Amino acid sequence: MSSAPAIEPARGATPGRVNLLDLDRQGLRDFFAGLGEKPFRAVQLLKWLHQRRVTDFAAMTDLSKAVRARLAECAEARLPSPIFDQESRDGTRKWVLSLDGGNAIETVFIPEAGRGTLCVSSQVGCALDCKFCSTAQQGFNRNLTTAEIIGQVWFAQQALDAEGRDRRVTNVVLMGMGEPLANYRNVLAATNLMVDQHAYGLSRRRVTLSTSGLVPNLRRLADDSDISLAVSLHAPNDALRDEIVPVNQRYPLAELLDACRLYVERTPHHRITWEYVMLDGVNDSDEHARELARLLEGIPSKINLIPFNPFPGARYRCSSRERIERFSALLQRSGYITTVRRTRGDDIDGACGQLVGQVEDRIRRHPRWGGTGENRA
Template identity: 55%
Template sequence: MKNAPINLLNHDRAGLETLFLDMGEQKFRAQQAMKWIYGEQNLDFDAWSNFSKVLRARLKDDYQVAVPTLLSEQVSKDGTIKWLLKVDEVNAVETVFIPEKNRGTLCVSSQVGCTLNCTFCATGAQGFNRHLTTAEIIAQVWVAAKQLGHHGLDRKITNVVMMGMGEPLANYSQVLPALNIMRDDFGFGLANRRVTVSTAGLVPYIDRLNADADVSLAISLHAPHDELRNQLVPLNKKYNIKTLLASCKNFIQNKRKARITIEYTLIDGMNDRPEHARALCKLLANIPSKINLIPFNPFPGTAFKQSQPEAIEAFKGVCMKNGFITTVRKTRGDDIAAACGQLAGEFMDRTRRSAQIKKMQLEVVA
């Protein structure tokens, strides 16, 4: 029985070089293939005119460049676009594009669902099915670029954030090659600082990322002390705030980054009081960072509520008074459930965790 074709999207440039060398070809074939795939957005081997007929025939026999099927495209009243991409027979993931005046940010998913059970996140509440492959991760960028007409000098996507469905660092082996392709001149050519990995705090993999990729880092903190963070982000029980911030400090020093981004979702009556803001500032006193405040975005079944505007402004005021660059993330795409924390996709939950999450929310609120 013939083996399934190898998807070239699963390999960064180094991986493609190895594939072509194993075929008896020169390493430069990897660059040529990437130009066709990412530069020309041409997936037809027959059109790869600088490849010999023999090589094209071999590629057609043993390889493919397969992207997920686009199931739907929703456009928000504010211009945000959400795509639902079918990755297999029972699972689909969501990818979101947020256009702004001087930038276009693509929010990319890394898992079908999420292995973590953060109580304020729709993805976590849906449970988990599987990790995405490198091909399924980078294909989200490819499909978005194709849909947007991102080509040549007309580059619509200026930033990519690994903030969609899933915890990126829990799928590290598949995420890393995708990050390489995003930043490769023969891939999407994004500047290192314009590719951001967001994590809830998988410390060993922050340390690995520190060594492996020059990208920006965002930390989903959401609480200024362990007792509260244990309730909102249960991963904190394994890697507490002190351990997490020590890893972040090493990341900044090694990468010579100006700062990291601290993401803080504001939940009404939970973590949005001035005393929480003061505690957060004290916690981050020795960590070069900027604070991104995210108003909680409700989703069906949640027991949490969004903070009041005056509470958000008061929290921001405390942070700025203490010298932190502090922004309030605009709620974009909430009318199409594309806002931060609302992505859910369509998938078969293998963890049976959705009922557990709802129970945990009620316990936290109580």
């Protein structure tokens, strides 16, 4: 399946109106308090917006006519707009969604036996400049709003329901475009909605935030949330990580590991998932595997080895299958649960950020777009 709907810019914000998809339950309580309404209105609205996926206030029949009229005057429920849709041979489905200001992001649904994982973006581009990442090579544009983050979940489930194949989002991973902890406030509100029983009701173990290691906000997260944590490690020592994950120069491994230990202590999770991209001749030697095992000693861990997904202009190659299997075996001998991520969607521009760059070029050449986009803070 590969389709490309007529390209239209996302509907812009209506001046003076609050986008209610930007608000988690506490945010909605505060909003209704400002209208002189009772806090229970927040739960009613959560169910309409996120469980029933109704955005027309007039259809929200358990709200009084007066409340519905007031909402129509001062609020809206505005979502990202689909501009491109591809489905892989293996069932992976990838959308490009348009946002305000001529921006676009990727969202990916990965079906597996008994589960459906949605990979969502948190920023347009990324400022961390990891050398093996396609998104990083595009630079940073702006943070996503809460509505643009949770809107990906809203949109994906709506699109899956329309298929008639009984596919559902059971897991969400913030592993798409951007560094989630660099957009802390909006990501926190969006994940609150993901696990809220009156919104999406996902288990905290089924919502995973992936970070490259912004230590101060990782420490904050231990106080504010208890969703699952994945850390983009990719190197077993500071010298190598400084090179391929530059944020390590600011927050070296000792600080990162201390923050991860704190997260394990303060949350009910039993382990951290460490992501490790396999780069041929760079970080994949036997000694790197032994060094990694020593580095993580004492931290409840699962190690996810990720075959590098090449993109145009990439200076790295993926490690061979034999090298990845050898690396995995060494970690397993050291007592670590180790998996090798199966490549999915490699026939539909699988590297994160790769498809959106192509589609954005097409959008900006399209006469109906009417401009080249703008950088919104």
